[in-house]
Amino acid sequence: MNLSNYLLMKPELSLIAVFLLLIFYDLFASDNAKKYYFPIACLLFLVHTVYCFFISKDVLTAFGGMYVTGAAQITMKSVLNIGVFLIFLQANEWLKKPESIFKRGEFFMLTILTLLGMYLMISSGSFMIFYIGLEMASLPVAALVAFDKYKNNSAEAxxxxxxxxxxxxxxxxxxxxxxxxxxxxxxxxxxxxxxYSSPLIIMAMVFFLSGLFFKISLVPFHLWAPDVYQGAPTNVTLYLSTISKGAAVFALMIILYKVFPALAGIWQPIIWILILLTITIGNLFALRQKNLKRLLAFSSISQAGYIMLSVFSGSSAGMSATIFYVFVYVFSNLAAFGVISAIENKTGKVNMDDYNGLYLTNPKLALVMMVSMFSLGGIPFTAGFFSKLFVFMAAMESGNPWNTVLVFLALVNTVVSLYYYLLVVKAMFINKNDSPIETLNTDSYLKISLVASVVGIFCIGVINCFYEYINTVSFGF
Known part of the structure; x- marks a missing residue:
């Protein structure tokens, strides 16, 4: 082991540098200088995000193969970076509140620590590094979920x-x-x-996958998600439902096809059943929700099932579809939660009925929410339509008739999901309200995030250059 091993961990070293700069700034800056903490933190993370795009994408290993980096890993980390940067922008209004402003430094540091853990998960070549990354990504999230500790829902979550x-x-x-x-x-x-196929190894694989399915919130390991998503601060809910889930799915696919391909005949039927249950139960429970955060929580459970569809192919096309789906899902959820965050921070309202007549008083927010619902539902020509299309194509690539059946059932569930997504659109544009939400003034950071999300939803959908790029990446399958 020598210094050259550490120098291969360029994304991790860059992220650690951002973390150290922010923690020293928070500890030693004067009260007057701390007024600029938020823009400086966002700027530093933006520099890190841009830097990661220029890191060499050659396949390299460090520490005897415990750490692996290459085009697939760098691309996934860049996707997560973009999502986290936009989440930071959306958090400004919430962090300016009197009960949060004194601990905004902790929000950035905890989020960066969890992202560092996800980096290690994505680049792991050993279960040791994978587990260290998983714990680093999980434990700080508990503090983020309970960030508003004086609110009962947040502490309970x-x-x-x-x-x-x-x-x-x-x-x-x-x-x-x-x-x-x-x-x-x-x-x-x-x-x-x-x-090899033995009772001990099969049992070990089932235990390992069960633990990871909790992180992805696949049915029946999903029961924690709705209450945690509802009780956590909205920006933390967004982080959990997109960034955390995307990293876990990527790591799962790598492990399934690099460690357990010999047992594919055992885990593929299990995942087939779990995908069907996840998509169906997530949609059915979402139909009953009136609280928008709970509705999007069950929506994210259903979306996890769609993301897992591409796992079956075990090919570069499947991995490309997975990364593309996560990228699109980040933008779609960012737009939805951005609107929810803007309204919740100003009014405290999060129920669907509160959104009745929103278009009359806040037409721009209503349009952003509509675009987000269309993308999550997979309506052409949004990015969500293409992400589902590529995932379905990857799932059917193997030619297995059971995969065709699963894709058909997923398509039926897509129609079901359209119903509750369009209920939100109906509330904003059609339902009457004698006292609609008043006209809101959102801050510049949130506006930038919402505009970027909407542009992403349309540009990624119409111009699929990103998918064409990741389709050329070698994933080692």
Whole structure:
């Protein structure tokens, strides 16, 4: 081990540099200088985001293969960076509140720490690094969920999240320990050579996957998500439903096809059933919701099922579809939660009935929410339509008739999801309201985030250059 190993971790080192600069600024800056903390923090993270686009995408390993970097890993990290940057922009109004302004530094630092953990998950070549990254990505999130600790819902959500994180991590470690006992190694490449179909290894794989399914909130491991999403601050909910989920799905696909391809005949039917249950139950429960944060929580559970559809292909096309879907989903959810955040911060209203007649008083916010609902529902010609199309194509690539059945059932569920997405549009544009939400003035940071999200939804949908690029990337499958 030498310094050259660390120098290969350029995204992680850049992110650590941002973290250290922000923590020293928060600790030692004068009260007058701290007025500029938010724009400086956003600027530093933007520099980091841009820098990651120019990092070499050659496939390289460090620490004997424990850390892997390449085009796939750098691309996924860049997608997460863009999402986190826009989430930071949306958080300004919330962090300016008297109960939050004194701890805004903690918000940035905790978020950056969780992102660093996700970086390690994405670049892991060993279960050791993967688990360290997973814990680094999970534990600070509990503090973020309970950030508004004097609000009962936030404190309760934090407690629920930490207990579920503990149990899922314990189950996962149990499975990893069995894998180590059976194979004598924690390295993905070495374990690939040692994996065979035996009761011990199958049980180990099931335990490991069960723990990871909690993080992705696949049914029936989803029960924590609606309460946590509703109770957490809106910006944290957005982070959980997009960034955290995207990183976990990417890591899962890498592990399935680099460690467990020999057991594909066992885990593929299991995931087939879980995808169907996740999409269906997520949609059915979303139909009953009146609170918009809970509605989008069940929507995100259903979306997790769609993201997992491309797992079946085990090809570069499947991985490309996964990254593209996450990228589109980030923009779509950013637009929706941006509107919810703007209204909640000013009025405290989050129920669908409160949005009746929103177009009359806040036409721009209503239009942004409509575009977001259309993209989440997969209506042409939004980016959401193309992301679902590519995922369905990847799922059917193998030619397995059962995958065709699953895609058909997913298409039926897409029609169901359109109903509750369009209910939100109906409330804003058609339903009458004697006392609609008053005209709101949103801050410049939120406006930039919303404009970027809407532009992303249309540009990524119509101009699929990003998908064409990631389709040329070698993922090692």
């Amino acid at each position: 934090g407690a629920k999240y930490i207990f579920n994180a503990i149990f899922s991590s314990a189950i996962m470690v149990f499975g990893i320990s069995f894998l180590y006992g059976a194979c004598g190694t924690l390295y993905f490449d070495d374990m690939f050579q040692s994996i």
